Every structure is written in C-alpha cells, then in structure tokens.
Amino acid sequence: MAIMTETFTGLVSGADYPGTFQEFREWFPDEQSCLDYLVLLRWPDGFRCPGCGGDRFWRTAKAMFMCPSCQLKTSATAGTIFHRSHTPLSTWFAAMWFVTSQKNGVSALGLQQALGFGSYETAWAWLHKLRRAMVRPDRELLSGVVEVDEMFVGGQSHGHKGASSEKTTVMVAVERLGPRQLGRVRFGLADAPGSLQLVEFATETVAKGSTIHTDGARMLRRLGDMGYTHEYKNGYAAKDPTEVLPGVHLVASLLKRWIAGTLHHHVSDKHFPYYLDEYSFRFNRRGSTARGLLFYRLLQQAANTDPHPLHELIGGA
Secondary structure, eight states: OOBOOOOOOOOOOOTSHHHHHHHHHOOOSEEEEEEHHHHHHOOOOOOOOOTTTOOOEEOTTTTTOOTTTOOOOEOTTSSSSTTTOOOOOOHHHHHHHHHHHHHTTTOHHHHHHHTSSHHHHHHHHHHHHHHHHSSOOOOOOSEEEEEEEEESSSSOTTTOOOOGGSSSEEEEEEEEEEEEEEEEEEEESSSTSSTTHHHHHHHHHHOOTTTEOOOOOGGGGGGGGTTTEEEEEEEETTGGGGGGGGHHHHHHHHHHHHHHHHSSSSSOOTTTHHHHHHHHHHHHTTOOSHHEEEEEHHHHHHHHHHOOOHHHHHHHH
C-alpha cells in the first residue's frame, strides 16, 4: 500500500452542516459517513500524527491511521469522547443532534427514552461527556460592558435570602450590548458568598479595558484599579434591585427556569459546574438560526475533548 499525504478539506463553520433532521438523515445514513465527517472535523487541515506531528500515514484495513515515521496507530475516535465506545458513531451523532436540536436540551431520562438505552446510567454518562465538550478552554474573554454579580441556586433557604441561605453561590458575568440586548455569559462557583473569588472570577472572564457594572459591593471596587472601568449602583438601597443589574437578574431567572423545567431540579453539587457549562453553551448560541449549527459546534469540540471515562464522571473529577 502506498504512503499518502492526503489533505482533508476543512468544513466552513456555519455552512457545511445539516440544517434539518431530514438533512441529518441524508448526511449520515451509515457508520462510514459518520466516521468520514469526524475525520474532517478532527483534522480539518489534513492528518497530523498525535505522536510526532507527521502528515504522512497509511490507512489500515481497520480504518486506522498509521504513521510511517513513528509507527503510531491512531483513529479519528482515539483520545476523544468517543474513545473505546462500543456504541456506533451513528448513535452518538443521533444523541448529539437530539441534545442540540431541543431548544432547552434534554434530561438523562429523556435521552434514555429517545434513544432506547438500556439504562439511565448510560444516558447520564453520555450527557456528562457531552457537557465537557460544550466549553472550549481557549474561548474569548467577555468584553465591552459587562455585569458581574452573584446569584443563589438550589438548597433550602429556611426563610433567609441570598448569603444567609444554604443555596449554591453562582458567580455570573454577562455582556450588555444595549438596553434590552445581552451578549455572552460566563458562570463560576464560589465557596461562599461575598468573597474575593468574585473579583478573581471577573478578572478571569472579562477582558482588560472593559467596563464592569456591579451592585457596589465594597470588595468589587478594587476592579477600578485592575485595568477596568468600574461603574456601580447600590443594589441594597434600590427600590427595584432587578434594575441595578438587569442582565444578571434575567440570566439568573432563565437559568433557574431551565434547571426546573429541563433537569427537574436533579442537579448535584458535584456536577453543577458542568450543568452551568451546558447552559452557557445554549445561552451563548441562542441567536443561531439553524439548530444544526449547534450540532456542528458540539461535534467539533467533542472531537477535541478527552474521553472522560465513567469512573471519572462518577467521581466528579
């Protein structure tokens, strides 16, 4: 067999993806079509050996790529969330289409019923693998005008509000593009409310030079000396606190509604960050006119996400 230096034509983001379920079925009628598509997404500029970086390879009878330089054998699924999965790629693709085509997502029970999985655990594990592919580690920082605050989710309040409750403290940063228009959102978890973690969160999620709006908490006023324009209103003295940071309050309301409506409050503290990742993925792409674009984005990121075996998911690593 001759050694090849084949170049795969990269797909154009937002164009070369199925736009409807009918197109999805036409694009992926069998396992080979799914594999070919995954190869294009993983190596859009042509195959590169994960061992030595070489661009030459053999294609073996088992659809493996063998590097003639270092003799490494690999595949399109190796090192991805599909690694060593005994389930056909076509089923994975169907799950990803189902997850992204539903505006508000789907619960593990819903995925189990839709795809006929034999166990709830399988559907739960698949969703958590996909959630780990929903956030790119190199994503751009928020910029422009950004609201930063805390919200409180779940738990029992025992008649208390906010910091006095047993709820989980969620840090929120959301871009404000106009009076009634929001941009992207970021979330983080704090060990306790009112801590300096919120300052650290702001510096890690918002680009320097941006304008940060807060409710006037004293600890946040140091942002003005850290490369930001800091503007604030005293939220405690406001007649309507929701008007102080309207973007954060709207995002908080929508997140709680999603947790209640889609997940039915079945959100553990251990895995809460990954549920927030899913909501970020959905919120930041809410303006997409084609649900197929979300499928494309998720599959693209899944091709570059570590396997995350079940024992790791259960352990909450």
